[in-house]
Amino acid sequence: MSRKILLDKIGIAGIETFPVYRSNGGYASVEKALKMQPADIVEEVKKSGLRGRGGAGFPTGLKWSFIDKKSGRPRYLVCNADESEPGTFKDRFLMEKLPHLVLEGMITASIALEANLSFIYVRGEFRWIIKILEKAIVEAKEAGFLGRNILGTGYNLEIVVQTGAGAYICGEETALIESLEGKRGNPRIKPPFPAVSGLYGNPTVVSNVESIAAVPWIVNNGGAEYAKIGVPKSSGTKLISACGNINNPGVYEIELGLPVKDFLFAPEWCGGMKNGKRLKAVVAGGSSVPILPAGLFLKTANGEDRLMSYESLADGGFATGTMLGSGGFIVYDEDQCIVRNTWNFTRFYHHESCGQCSPCREGTGWMERILHNIENGHGKMSDIDLLWDVQKKIEGNTICPLGDAAAWPVAAAIRHFRDEFEWHIKEPKECMVRNFGIAEPAIV
Amino acid sequence: MLAIRTGQKVEFSEQSLQKVTEIINRYPEGKQKSALLPLLHLAQDEFGGWLSVEAMDYVARMLHIQPIEVYEVATFYSMYNLKPVGRFLLEVCQTGPCMIRGAEKLVSQLEEKLKIKNGETTTDGLFTLKTVECLAACGYAPMLQCGEHYHEFLDTEEKVDQLLDQLRRKAAANN
Amino acid sequence: MIKVTIDGIELEVEEGTTIMNAARKIGGEVVPPAMCYYTSLKGSGGKCRACLVKVAQGSAKDPRPMPKLVASCCTNVQDGMVVLNSTSPEVLETRRGIVEFLLVNHPLDCPICDQAGECELQNFAFDHGLQKTRSEFHRREFDPIDIGPHIKLHMTRCILCYRCTMVADQLTEERVHGVLWRGEASEISTYIQKAVENDFSGNMIDVCPVGALTDRHFRFRNRVWFLNPMDAHRNCSKCSGKVVLWMRGEEVYRVTARKDQYDEVKEFICNECRWDHYDTKDWVVEGPRAVEKWSVITANKYSKETVELPEQLFSKLDNAKWDSFEGVT
DSSP: OOSSSSSSTTTSTTTTTTTHHHHHHTTTHHHHHHOEEEEEEHHHHHTTTOOOOTTOOHHHHHHHHHOOOOOOOOOOEEEEEOOOOOTTOHHHHHHHHHHHHHHHHHHHHHHTOOOSSEEEOOOOTHHHHHHHHHHHHHHHHTTTBSSSSSGGOOOOBEEEEEOSOGGGGGGGGHHHHHHTSOEEEEEESSSSSSTSSEEEESSSEEEEEHHHHHHHHHHHHHHHHHHHHHTTTTTTTEEEEESSBSSEEEEEEETEEHHHHHHHHTTTTOSGGGGGGGGEEEOOTTTTTTTTEEEHHHHTTTSBEEEESHHHTTTTHHHOOOTTTHHHHHHHEOOOOOOHHHHHEEEEEEHHOOOSSHHHHHHHHHHHHHHHHTTTTOOOHHHHHHHHHHHHHHHTSSSHHHHHHHHHHHHHHHHHHHHHHHHHHHHHGGGTEEEEEEEEOOOO | OOOOOOOOOOOHHHHHHHEEEEEEHTSSSTTTTGGGGHHHHHHHHHHTTSSOHHHHHHHHHHTTTTTHHHHHHHHHHSSSSSSOOSEEEEEEEEEEHTTTTTTTHHHHHHHHHHHTTTOOOOSSOEEEEEEEOOOOOOGOOOOOEEEEEOOOOOOOHHHHHHHHHHHHHHHHHHH | EEEEEEETTEEOOOOTTBHHHHHHHOOOGGSOOSSSSTTTSTTTSSOOOOOEEEEEEOOSSSSOSSSSSSSGOOOOOOOEEEESSSTOHHHHHHHHEEEEEEESOOOOOOOOOOOOOSOOOHHHHHHHHHSSSOOSSSOOOOEESSSSSSEEOOGGOOOOOOOOOOOHHHHHHOOEEEEESGGGGGGGOOSSSOOOOOOTTTTHHHHHSSTOOOOOOTTOOGGGSSEEEEEEOOOOOOOEEEEEEETTTTEEEEEEBBBBBBBSSSSSSOHHHHOOOOGGGGEEEEEOOOOOTTTTTGTTTSSSHHHHHHHHHHHHHHHHGGGHHHTTO
């Protein structure tokens, strides 16, 4: 279960340069795509079962098929490289190590969408990556894979590297589009969806870096081949960025369906818990997804082994399950305080809320202040229920998913670690002691 | 409200002006406002690491938009500094994954060594310390960003000392 | 025409009608509250979430319910759609939450606020809110500032509906104020203290649902419920000249545009009409303005007949003809 299709060439010296990338089979998908009907490319991506790797897991091919081609207005592809979800650092890795793979994917996707101007929106903090991408664009242009009359086919495409400037919310596709138009990153009210009215009011597809990087392989080998990798409904490979109290933090490409136990403990991947500590909890897909205590993480409520797949991680719904999300894998050992972590995440969402709609603008701050009180020994028992009620009133009631993303971690922390919250309130002086709350027997 | 005027005359260098034209031309006709974020970065880099009212008004004139449209954007995004900062802006990630790997310790070490609190600038104008939210370096925590660079795995005092020394030497060499 | 059912009442509306506007055609309890939506301001709505409703059936073609509550001000009705507003406990519970969110940072000091009596948030909280606050935290505070000679901005009371920025964007040539900062720190500001000066700037006061933007010439000079609103008009080259004079005795305390039963101005007025004509001689006074019965503005003021007149008319008239009803005394 260690098949690699994104990072297979990562070890080759100089793979970040055009000549090396090209001589190792790079840009073949562009050549192939230019000979295909655009609709057939979209069909292959549909067949592959590839699901959006940014976190929502919406089928990529289906999203592409919604783009309005009838109106004749210009179409845009926007590659979402605003990676900001706590726990997630995979797109950065891809762009840094394999900039040409990202470009190749963008060119191929642009051909499929019949776009002549495409953007890659990179979070502003990644300044060195912006340079890497700009250099790669120059190289690809010189080689005739970008610009006017690509490979003599008459197809024109420009790719622009756009910089963000520090706003998690711009990872939301309509906020990203607003930002790309030079505005505040306020998410738009949908419908209309970007496929009909996106950038400059024109049909637009926004796809995550990792989704786009999977396109060359799909076009080269066919969607059906891709669908054979992984498990049904969770086809292909996924980059997981692993961090927290583990021995080998880093970015790993796994075949979907890998048992989480293997991923967490095998030396090939996370390599087990750092300093021999016991596993307490895991956030499997970036800070927004529900945290699970060790026992529920390793096995579903039915006692089955949990797998790294969209379905298995979600097994049991939010009551006992979580989500694969963006693949930001955060591991907590027995010394970590769930209340402190929840407060920290809530502060993050409070800081990143755009402030447009009232539940998120006011609710995230309110939750942060309640959590801050509890964490610092000033909480009341009724605060726990209040917190639960506040998150519930945010969830589902906001313009964009940031409200949900802020509510879920709070809900899950209370759901699975309520005793730890109560302990903070009952023993205010001992709050700072960080060895409480092993929810499950130790597993090493 | 925070709006700092410097009275200084702001004008891009010849080289930056060329870059401005290049950036504006990337977008479709009439969509030059798309250049706002990149131009603000350019202005911040060129005018001392922060954006004065004059600098923002200058960018507004270049893009033929109202100054308020620039202020709205500049205040929304956390990377734009709207008050002066030190030569080196140390932005320490404090979000969850960094926190559990020692970000809080890193902040207190820096506060102690630089004798400033979070958000302040050293009296010699060399360092500004600022905590920020997730920088997508969770696996390489604890870490901080300084200008273009990520400094990762800052988990020992020696590494922090080394980094500060390196920056001080860089400043001395440039003066 | 398509069919939609709201709270059990069926009606036919044109395609492209929002749930909010369909409900307004029915009127009464069926109409969701709106704190940010404003018919005449393009792009308004969707932000406050006060008007969230439940869609129990998406359409006749696809009868599945919508998974989340939807903002009725920016969701179009579909043929056969079934909407629940005041008949859905879920909607009412959520609405209580929205009131609470809007009050997390809004001071609970109506007795010393100049907007009291004509405040949309006060009404909204009264109709849908909890009896007591559950937030014990410090609310954000700002010093009131003057944005020009006519308008006072007190950000402490702002609920960030964005209406005033839309007025500035859509009615005036140059916008100098906007929404700055982000999230809970967002504020309406001119950044550099600039005067908002143009012929239609006064309308920002009228569209403000709360006491964040108030009329400097009127502030704290009188309580609205002590004043008699009188419809009046004059020939004006800049606007319709149709206004409401707020009078006490013979004295005009302030001039505003005319608001409909949803607190919306349909015809914006110019600053000259608003601030340069405090003399009744400048106006053709049409008569007392119809005010809704429950409003505090009616308190101890009109005879029973006058007060009940509008309500009787509401039930008899097609609400779509409200515009022609305006000015009737």
